[in-house]
Amino acid sequence: MIAAQRTGAILKQIHRLIGGVGIKMVQKVKGEGKKRIVAVLPPGDDDSPEVLNSVKRGLGLREWLEGMGHEYIVTAEKDPGTDFDKLLPSTDIVITTPFWPAYLTKDRLLKAKQLELSLTAGVGSDHVDLHTAAQKGITVAEVTGCNVESVAESEVMRILLLVRNFVEGYRQAVDGEWNIPKLTKDAYDLKGKTVGTVAAGRIGCHVIKRLKEFGVNLLYYGRHRKPKAEELGAKFQPDLNKFLAECDVITINCPLTDKTRQMFDKETIGKMKKGSWLVNNARGAICDPPAVVDALKSGQLRGLPYP
C-alpha cells in the first residue's frame, strides 16, 4: 500500500504526466480532449483519507480528471476476461500499480487500439510488454523516485530483522518460549559485515547512505560505475562472481528485465557465501523460487525476507 508520506509525491507526478498527455492529445484532435482513463487499483473499502491506493479512493484523481471532462473508471478487475479486457480497446490511458498490476501483455496491447499512455503509480514497468508498447508508440511512464525514502527504510529494516534474527525472538515472545541459545544461534551484528547491492540506482544509493552508519563494508554490482554510490562509500565490484563470494548480505535493487529475470537461480545462489542473507527488494521474479527454497533448507542462505 502506498505510504501516506509518499502519496503526495506520486500524485504530483501523475498530475504532471497526465496533464502533459492531455495537452498533446487536445492539440492532436482539435478540441476533442475527452479521454477515457482506466485505473486498476487494489480492492479495499478503507475510508481513511491517507489511503488513496484503492478502488474506493481511486488515487484521489476523480475530481481533478472529471473536472477536465475526462471519463475516469476505476476497477480492481485485472485478470484476463474481466472488466479490464472489456474496457481496454476504448481506453486512452491506463494507470496501474506494481503490487496490483494489470499486465499489459503483447496480446492486450494489440487490442488497445487507442492507448496512448501506460502509467505506473509507483516504480517499475515490468508488467508492460515494452517491446510491443514501443512498436505501437505507447508512452510507458512511471513515477521515478517517488518512494525512495520509504523503500530504503523498509529495506534496511528487513536487513536488520534478518541479521539480528528478530522474527525468532518475536515468535518466542508470542509463544511464551524463552530459548536463548536458539535465538542467538542465528543473531549477528551487522557491523563489520559486507553488504552489497545489485544496482546502485536511486533506491540502491538511499540504502547505501543509511547502511554506512552501521559500520559495514559496502559494495555495489552493476553494469556501470556510479559516482554517487562511490561518494557514499560503496566500492564497485563489476565481477558478479566476486561480488557474490564477498558479500554477507546481498540486496537486490535492479529492475526486472529480460536480463535480470531469474538472475538469482541455483547457480548464482550457489556462488554466494554459505549462510549469507538475500534481500530481494525489487521484483520476485528476479529470484527462482525453488532455488531459494532449496538454499534456505540447505543453509546456503541463512534468511530471505518476504516480501
Ligand SMILES: NC(=O)C1=CN([C@@H]2O[C@H](COP(=O)(O)OP(=O)(O)OC[C@H]3O[C@@H](n4cnc5c(N)ncnc54)[C@H](O)[C@@H]3O)[C@@H](O)[C@H]2O)C=CC1
Ligand atoms: N519493493 C518496493 O516497494 C519497490 C521496489 N522497486 C523496485 O526497485 C527497482 C529500482 O528502483 P529505483 O532504484 O528507483 O530505479 P533506478 O532506475 O533509479 O535504478 C535502477 C538501477 O538498476 C540498474 N540496472 C538495470 N539493469 C541492471 C542489470 N541488468 N544489472 C545490474 N544493474 C542494473 C540501473 O543501471 C540503475 O542504476 C525498480 O525497478 C522496482 O522494480 C521500486 C519501488 C518500490
